[in-house]
Structure formats: C-alpha cells, structure tokens
Amino acid sequence: MIRLLKKINFTQRFFLLFSGIIFVFALSFLLPLLFPVAQTLLVLAIIAAWIDGVLLFRKSFKLEAKREHANLLSLGDKNNIQLEIHNLSGLNLELKIIDELPEQLQYRDFALFISLKDRETKKIEYEIFPTKRGKYNFGNLNIISRTRLNLVTRLDSIDLQHEVAVYPSIIQMKKYELNAFRSIANTLGLKKIRQIGHSYEFEQIKTYVTGDDNRSVNWKASSRRGELMVNQYEQERLQQVYAIIDKSRSMKMPFNGLSLLDYAINTSLVISNVSLQKHDKMGLLSFSDKIGSVIKADNKRNQLSSILNALYNEKEHVLEANYELLYYAVRNLIKGRSLLFLFTNFDSIYALERVLPILRKINHLHLLVVIFFENTEITAQAEKDCENMMDIYLQTIARKQIAERSLILHELLKHGIQTIVSKPDELSINTINKYLELKARGMI
Numbered sequence: 001m002i003r004l005l006k007k008i009n010f011t012q013r014f015f016l017l018f019s020g021i022i023f024v025f026a027l028s029f030l031l032p033l034l035f036p037v038a039q040t041l042l043v044l045a046i047i048a049a050w051i052d053g054v055l056l057f058r059k060s061f062k063l064e065a066k067r068e069h070a071n072l073l074s075l076g077d078k079n080n081i082q083l084e085i086h087n088l089s090g091l092n093l094e095l096k097i098i099d100e101l102p103e104q105l106q107y108r109d110f111a112l113f114i115s116l117k118d119r120e121t122k123k124i125e126y127e128i129f130p131t132k133r134g135k136y137n138f139g140n141l142n143i144i145s146r147t148r149l150n151l152v153t154r155l156d157s158i159d160l161q162h163e164v165a166v167y168p169s170i171i172q173m174k175k176y177e178l179n180a181f182r183s184i185a186n187t188l189g190l191k192k193i194r195q196i197g198h199s200y201e202f203e204q205i206k207t208y209v210t211g212d213d214n215r216s217v218n219w220k221a222s223s224r225r226g227e228l229m230v231n232q233y234e235q236e237r238l239q240q241v242y243a244i245i246d247k248s249r250s251m252k253m254p255f256n257g258l259s260l261l262d263y264a265i266n267t268s269l270v271i272s273n274v275s276l277q278k279h280d281k282m283g284l285l286s287f288s289d290k291i292g293s294v295i296k297a298d299n300k301r302n303q304l305s306s307i308l309n310a311l312y313n314e315k316e317h318v319l320e321a322n323y324e325l326l327y328y329a330v331r332n333l334i335k336g337r338s339l340l341f342l343f344t345n346f347d348s349i350y351a352l353e354r355v356l357p358i359l360r361k362i363n364h365l366h367l368l369v370v371i372f373f374e375n376t377e378i379t380a381q382a383e384k385d386c387e388n389m390m391d392i393y394l395q396t397i398a399r400k401q402i403a404e405r406s407l408i409l410h411e412l413l414k415h416g417i418q419t420i421v422s423k424p425d426e427l428s429i430n431t432i433n434k435y436l437e438l439k440a441r442g443m444i
Contacts (some may be wrong), residue, residue, distance in 0.1 A: 006267050007155045008053070009144070014151040014339075049151045055091060056145060059138040061087040065141050065158045065442040067099070071247065073164055073169040076258045076266060078127040083141070085124070087116040093145045095125070100109040100139025103133050106164075130166040131257035133265075133312055137163050154309035168311045169266040173273045176347050195284055205229050239444045240283065241275040241435070243268035243307075247288040247314060248321035250345045253373075255424040260373055263424040265311045270428045271341060271435060272307045278439070285309055285333070288317035293332060317402035322356040331364055336364045339444045341431060345372045352408050360415050367444055369434055376423055378402060 021041045028035035055061075064086040073079045087093060093421050097112040105128055114122055130136065141158045150264065183279050195275035210359050221229040245251075245268060252259040272282045276299055283297030293310040295303075321344070330340070340362065346352045382398040405421070412419045418438070422430040438444055 001080070007057070009153045010049075011150050011153055014049060017151070021045060048149055051151045052147055052149040052225050055147055056152060060090060061154070063143055063156055063158070064088060064144070065143065065160065067138065067141065067160050067162075069164065070170075071164075072170055073128075073130055074169040075130055075133055075166055076256075076383060077169050077171040078129055079171075080125050080127055082123055082125050083112070083142070084121065085114065086121045087118060089145070091116055092117050092146055092385045093147065094150070096140070096144040097237045098142040098144070099126075100142065101128065102136035102138060104130065104134070104136060108154060108410070109400070116227060118404050129257070131262075133166050133168065133262070133314075135163050136166055137161070137319070149343050167308060168262075168269045170269075170308075172266055173270050175430060176428065177273055177277065178183075197390065201438060205231055218269065227303060232303065237266070239280045240336055241271070241280050241283055242297060242334060242338055242340045243271060244326070244340055244342045245284075245314065246321050247285040247291075247292060247317050247346035249318050250321070250347055251343075252316045252318075252353075253375075253411060255373075255376070257426070258352040260345055260424060261314070261316050263373075263427050264371075265314055267427045268341075268343065268375065269308060269311055271431050273304055274432055274435065276304055283306065283338075285326075286310075286314055287321060287329065289322050289325075291329050294329070296333070297338065310373060321355075323358045327358045327361055330365065334366065337444075339435070339438060340366050340368045341371060341435075342368060343371050346408050349404055349407050349411070352411060356411065356415065359412075362413070364416050367418065367438065369420060369438075370412055371420040371431065372408070373427075374405070374421050374423050375401065 004306055008055060018281055021038060024034055024038040024041060028038050046216060066084050068081065068082040068084065071147050083096065083097065083099065091115050095114050095116055097114065099110060099112075101110060107128075110126075112126065112388045139161055141160045143158065144153050144182075145156065146153045189433070202237065205218055206229065206436065208217065208222075208230045214232045216230040218229045218231050245261070245264050251259060253260050254262070268284065276284045279299065281297035281299045282303060284293055284295040286292035292431055295306055295310055342359075343432075359368060359370065368401070378398045378401050381394055382402055384395060386392045408419055409419055416435070420430050420434055
C-alpha cells in the first residue's frame with residue numbers, strides 16, 4: 001500500500017479544479033442557488049479523478065524501457081545516449097522522463113517529454129558532455145505518466161542502473177583515423193603538405209608531373225619510355241614516436257570544462273592512433289615530480305589499447321615538473337632517435353629558462369617538439385575595447401603576457417627546437433599537422 005501511495009501524484013490541473021469548486025462553495029453562502037451546482041461539480045470531479053487513477057493503476061498497466069550508448073564514453077565530446085520506451089498500458093499517455101544521470105555531470109533539472117500511443121515504441125536521444133575521466137554511474141529511469149484527463153499521475157522507476165567508463169576521446173581518435181592512410185591530409189583543418197625530398201624506401205617508377213622532385217628522375221627509365229620518369233618513394237616506416245605528458249600543476253588550468261592535461265591526453269591518443277596507422281612505433285611517457293606511465297614504442301596489435309588504458313588513469317599533480325628526471329628517463333628508456341611530442345605549459349620566460357638546457361640536451365638526442373598552450377582568455381582581453389581604467393590595466397597585463405609567450409616561442413626556435421603553440425580545442429589538428437610535416441620533410 002505504501003509503495004502504491006508513493007507512485008501517486010496529483011497534477012496542477014487537479015488542484016486548480018478543486019480550488020475552483022471550493023470557490024463555488026464559498027460563493028454559495030452568498031448565493032444559495034450555487035450550492036447544488038457546487039455539489040454536482042464536486043461529484044463529477046471526484047469521479048473524473050477516480051477514473052483517471054483507475055486507468056493508470058490497473059494491473060495491466062506496463063511500460064518498458066532501455067538505455068543504449070557506446071561501451072566507452074569519450075572525454076570532452078558530446079556523447080549520444082538513447083532511450084527506448086515501449087507503451088504496453090493500453091492507454092495513450094503523456095510521459096515525463098527523468099533519467100538519473102551520473103553525479104559528475106551535475107545536471108539538476110534534466111527531463112524529457114514525449115507522447116506515446118498504446119503499443120507504440122519511441123526512441124529519444126540526448127547528449128552528455130563528460131569533463132572528467134573515470135567511472136560514471138547511471139541510475140534508474142523515472143517515468144511520470146498521465147492521461148488526457150491530467151488529474152492524477154503515476155510514477156514508475158525502472159531499474160537501469162549500470163556503470164560506464166569515460167575514457168580519453170575515442171570520438172576524436174576515430175575522427176582523424178582515416179587521415180592516417182593519406183600522404184596528404186585533406187580534412188578540414190588539416191594542412192596540405194607537399195612532400196619535399198624523400199626517404200629511402202622505393203615504391204614505384206611513375207611519369208613525371210609538375211612538382212615532382214627533379215632529383216628523383218630515373219634517366220634509364222626515361223630513355224626507354226621517351227618521357228621523363230621519376231622514382232617514387234614511400235615515407236619511412238617503423239620510426240619511433242613518443243607522447244610525453246607533463247602532469248604538473250601548470251597543466252591544471254581549465255578551458256571549457258577540461259584541464260590542459262585532459263586536452264594533452266586526448267591529443268596523445270589521437271596522435272598515437274595516427275602514427276600507428278602510419279606504421280610507426282608509438283610510445284608514451286608521463287612525468288611530474290616523478291615518472292608516471294612508461295610504455296615503450298612499439299606497433300604491436302594491442303599497443304593502442306595499452307596507451308588508452310594508461311591515459312585513462314593519468315592524474316594531475318600539484319608539484320612542479322622535474323625536467324632533470326625527464327632527461328634521465330629519456331636517456332635511459334628511449335633507445336634510438338625518436339620523435340618526441342612534449343605536452344607542457346610554461347607560465348613565464350623564467351620557467352622556460354630553468355629547463356631550456358635540458359630541452360636542448362633532449363633535442364640533441366631526439367627530434368623534440370614542445371607543445372604549449374595559447375590562453376584564449378588573455379588574447380580576448382588584449383583585443384577588447386577599453387571603457388575604463390580597469391580595462392586598460394587588464395589589457396596591458398594581457399598584452400604583456402602575449403609578448404612573453406612570443407618570447408618563449410622565439411627562444412625555443414632559436415635553439416632549433418620544434419614548437420607548437422595552440423589553442424586547447426585545436427591541439428589535435430595542430431599536432432597531426434606537425435607530425436605529417438615532419439614525416440614529409442624526412443626529419444624523423
């Protein structure tokens with residue numbers, strides 16, 4: 001009985017109806033002729049509410065539902081969740097659906113509304129935007145049903161509790177996957193890069209076209225065919241590529257709900273997939289005040305899965321990064337010349353100057369690409385029109401920060417260190433561009 005009472009609720013129409021009847025009863029003290037009318041209205045209202053309740057709470061009333069989504073959700077992306085509702089109640093219903101979403105999403109007023117005829121099934125979709133990696137627990141699906149009378153509602157709680165993991169962005173990884181099979185990236189946002197020079201893996205002899213490297217002309221084949229023929233070479237394979245992630249406090253800065261570390265992690269997964277599709281060997285190294293994950297470069301079948309699981313478990317640290325320890329790890333753990341993508345963030349030129357000697361040593365051993373972030377809020381403040389003294393002060397500080405960022409970039413380039421300065425949301429595109437550029441130029 002108590003369980004049944006918990007399912008019963010009265011609508012706003014119910015209370016308005018009975019409030020109106022009470023008002024008629026009150027008027028009947030002044031106009032006695034209204035008393036029979038009020039009695040009749042009361043009886044009709046009670047009968048209507050009783051009929052509404054009987055229809056909703058009869059034994060044959062039944063709703064079925066299920067929730068569908070990807071096995072793994074992607075960090076920092078819109079993930080589709082699909083609900084399928086099947087009406088077996090024998091009634092045409094208006095439904096309010098309240099899904100118990102994971103607490104990490106912080107959705108306080110989430111509700112969906114649909115109309116469902118008898119024996120009808122509907123699929124509805126909504127999107128969630130996870131901003132933290134980890135386990136997400138979905139709860140029950142609560143459905144509030146009402147008929148056209150709309151006096152009484154029935155609450156059904158369908159047990160759909162389950163747990164799903166939010167991993168680094170698999171959606172972004174798949175988005176750029178096809179480009180790994182192209183020597184020139186044609187997708188929007190990726191640069192077209194002309195290959196200058198070549199590696200030494202011969203592929204075929206083809207007819208010369210404008211733009212081909214003159215040094216590749218095959219004179220013997222040209223004399224036999226009577227036209228210019230050139231040797232075509234493949235990009236060299238099985239080269240080592242490492243994503244090195246700084247997990248120190250400088251990477252905790254937020255942007256659109258994600259930390260800079262999360263953007264670095266998502267991009268590391270994307271570049272790992274692209275390099276493996278390009279038949280290179282991919283590895284991972286994370287560090288802060290101590291060395292974190294270490295996955296040696298390889299191109300075995302489960303390499304991407306190993307990198308994905310390692311990235312899933314990465315956490316920010318509150319201490320400064322230890323670059324001396326990084327140099328020791330690179331020197332001892334990475335054998336053979338490799339392409340190193342270092343995801344970090346320098347707060348000032350002084351922070352760079354402390355670690356620049358170490359970066360130069362690493363760049364001497366390997367091809368180092370230092371990736372740090374553009375602060376879009378500072379850029380917006382520097383371009384903002386000033387209306388008062390406070391705006392002038394903030395704009396001056398912002399422009400000083402931008403000038404210092406340019407100085408950091410110039411200092412790295414002066415010492416021959418490859419550099420990417422990127423907005424967080426463009427990090428994956430810019431990193432892939434740099435990888436394709438270095439491959440095309442034969443620098444790895």
